Amino acid sequence: MTARRNVLFICSRNQWRSPTAEQVFRRHPALNVRSAGTSASARRRVGAADLDWADVILVMETHHKSRLLQDHAARLAGKPLHVLDIPDDFRFMDPDLVELLQTAVPALLDLR
Template identity: 50%
Template sequence: MKNVLFVCSQNRLRSPTAEQVFAARRDIEVGSAGTNHDAENPLTAELVVWADIIFVMEKAHRTKLQKKFRRSLKARVVCLDIPDDYAFMDPALVTLLEERVPRHLR
């Protein structure tokens, strides 16, 4: 089973939506976190080590992840290029996630 981590800035809209969308899959364990210090669930070294694959919503998230957790980062990092333009569980966001994520989980 793969451990999949979704990362955005605040862990309030995009990454929690992704976590919920993919939580029902039986072949993966999912989690989510935010890169900002005041995120709902801040990104930690423990989460980075736990993850087999990390999906970031924007290139800036990948940069922060790579700078802050360089020593811990062993997972593949995939940037989904999803801007912070969506509400939690926004149908358009769900569609984007369903289009962009599954091909990386094979």
């Protein structure tokens, strides 16, 4: 049996995009998932424990990657960090957002 990968989804406020990604992939048999935000006003702000836990980090936009690298460069060394290029145009569980995630994430993580 293959070990499950820990995947951390990150957006700004952990309100719509990253919680949607967490919800969509939370029952995938190959993954453990969490979500967090980079903003000080995030519902759940990303911290050192999240980054240490994660095997792979998926951010919604380039500025999330930049923020993580600025604040946590040492913790991110050697960890895959991917930008999904999903703008802040969606509400929680928006069908278009779910479709974007279901297309992009399995391809990046080589899920079947």
